[in-house]
Amino acid sequence: MRELKRLGSVAPARSRGAAAALEAAARRGGLLDVAVGSVDSPLGRLLVAVTPRGLVRIAYPGERDVLEELAASVSPRVLESAAATEVVRRELEEYFERKRTSFDLAIDRRLMRPFSRKVLGATARIPFGRVRTYGEIAARVGSPRAARAVGNALGSNPVPIVVPCHRVVRAGGDLGGYGGGTERKARLLELEGALAWTGPEPHLIGAPRE
């Protein structure tokens, strides 16, 4: 029955149109709980996920099981949708082109635990191009000795870049860790003009006081 296989041979290419129509119909029918898309950036291809409440996840390349996690903790109705993720894509592109210094995106905070919400809420108020220390954020959320817990909360930030956890650094000017890798943290701070390479080593401009 090789002849039958021949009839099916054009299926992969033709299914794209059907998949696009399906995505539109699922959106109309309110069956699309999580829309995912990808955004090319200087830091690699980012995966972005949006729910009806707002941006729920940004993942760097190499993060594993992102879709599985979304399916388990938000909803299994995850579909690729360029249309539903378009606003996020545009704002991120503008940010990387230095045409945007703050994001106007609604954030779906359901992947953040209560303490992380407070920490990330304080972090979201750090202006473009400025940095704060872990200790300063700890003090801001009312737990001045919890600098390490603040670091953990930032490390679990489900929406990096948009909630700028890269703007939180160690006292003394050391960059500290970053979920996407310290190199990406440096790139982001550099893009924002908060990090300069004028000396033998990069240094933070207006480094926070110890």
Next chain:
Amino acid sequence: MVYRFLLVAVGPHEADDCFQETFLAALRAYPRLRNGEALDRWVLRIATRKAIDSHRARGRRAVPTSDIRDGAVDDDPPLDATDPLWEAVRALPAKQRVGVVHRHVLDRSYADVAEAMGTSEEAARANVSEGVRKLREVLR
């Protein structure tokens, strides 16, 4: 895999609609999916039901091959709607048709074909072999 199944099982004219109905039904029913059940098998089972239903809804009326409109978008690869094989598959009874496609287009085992169709393995074998016999007659 689902689209390939539907393309051959219901033909190019109805494949897109069946594809969409299948996945919308799957999205709606998702909360009822049994834990641990493989997703692709489950979706294929829904697609199988849609293919059989679509066949029944249309009835057995003969549709001239020239009426198989190619509902494709512009950049889709061309599809030879005049291929007499489309009509031959179309003329098969629903269960034979989906059985043959599961077995000979997707290369699934008879146990899998039976599971997708919700029949016994013997019934699946019978449907497939009868379908193949009829197709061979037409192709000869």
